[in-house]
Amino acid sequence: MTGYDLVLFGATGFTGALTAEYLARQLPAHGSWALAGRDRAKLEAVRDRLGPAHSALPLLHADVTDAASLREIATSAKVVINAVGPYLTYGEPLVAACAEAGTDYVDLTGEPEFFDRMYVRHHETARRTGARLVHACGFDSIPHDLGVFYTVKQLPEGVPLRISGQVRVSATVSGGTFATALTSFSRLVPLVRAARDRARLEPRSERKVRAELGVPHRDAGRWQMPLLTIDPQIVALSGRLIDCYGPDFRYRHYASFETLPSAIGAAAGVGALAVLAQLPPLRKALSGLRKPGDGPDEDRRAQSWFKVRFVGEGGGKRVVTEVAGGDPGYDEAAKMLAESALCLAFDDLAPAAGQLSPAAAMGDALLARLVDAGLMFRVVPQAR
Secondary structure, eight states: OOOEEEEEEOTTSHHHHHHHHHHHHHSOTTOOEEEEESOHHHHHHHHHHTOGGGTTOOEEEOOTTOHHHHHHHHHTEEEEEEOOSOHHHHTHHHHHHHHHHTOEEEEOOOOHHHHHHHHHHHHHHHHHHTOEEEOOOBTTBHHHHHHHHHHHTTSOSSSOEEEEEEEEEESOOOHHHHHHHHHHHHTHHHHHHHHHHHHHHSOOOSSEEEEOOOOOEEETTEEEEEOOSSHHHHHHHHHHHOGGGOSEEEEEEEEEESSHHHHHHHHHHHHHHHHHTTSHHHHHHHHTTSOTTOOOOHHHHHTOEEEEEEEEEETTEEEEEEEEESOTTTHHHHHHHHHHHHHHHHSOOOOOOEEEOHHHHHHHHHHHHHHHTTOEEEEOOOOO
16 A cells, blocks of 8 residues: 655755655655655655755665665655666666555666667556656756657647757756766667667657757857757657657757857767766766765756747747746756656646656646746747
């Protein structure tokens, strides 16, 4: 029998602690939740920071090396939140436990290989048990996935759709994001194999869906450079699962820069990181620069922001939309993760199971939650 609406695993990490603080403020009065982790003293410290009202919040033992402990939290919850990364290293045991228990699951992963491997290994089990496995519920990939979902709703139905996303960020790169990039760059061959394995298992459809690699170009007075993240992968999954994306849906994803030198500099930096990540000693040295769980102080986060501009075309109509918010790597990531879990736990959603995108799992309900939580979704007026 389910004991908790939500269990947060990894509350002692930086983003996990922010997620705990958000849940402490936003959980409905009738809701029940618990913190889970392997170090009780650290869990108690997190609970203490939540204030006297949460002094009786249950603390559960769970360790990724202890399968029985993960089964216990999975069977005790409606939704499990996993804030422990890198997910390729630590994530699968909890995904497996939730899939087998029929428990809904959300995480913050931005790791394409992890996403693909979890589909191959646990999608069918989750379909059988009724679990909804929803990865990438932070900055990767909520603004992009729900932003495209919002944009599609502004366009005609039943026609081919073309959408591009253009990402602008002013923020400190999170330790988790940096670790994800290093890991992905160092595992290019396994990453490609995992993508092929998933593609072989995915059901075929008469509808065409593609996440295409764009080319550098100038648009709206800014330079747009192809952005190789998990986001197009998540958007493409939504395109396959949601019929209103039309008979032929294509998406391209870009990082947006004000000047050409800044665009070239960013591309050169990513290229250099990719090369250095191939050499184990250099990769180890780089990993020490920014570790998962580290994060900036509140003042620095308060100055951070993101904006994603979407250009959508279909059926003779063109629309420009925008999704915007505050600090993407920490505050907004914690908010997005928590709201995704709250949506799965408390909202009236259409039946679904297996590995799903945020938009396919929660759609309008999550969109409404994000707007209420302070993220901006808007149609940008266009000059006539």
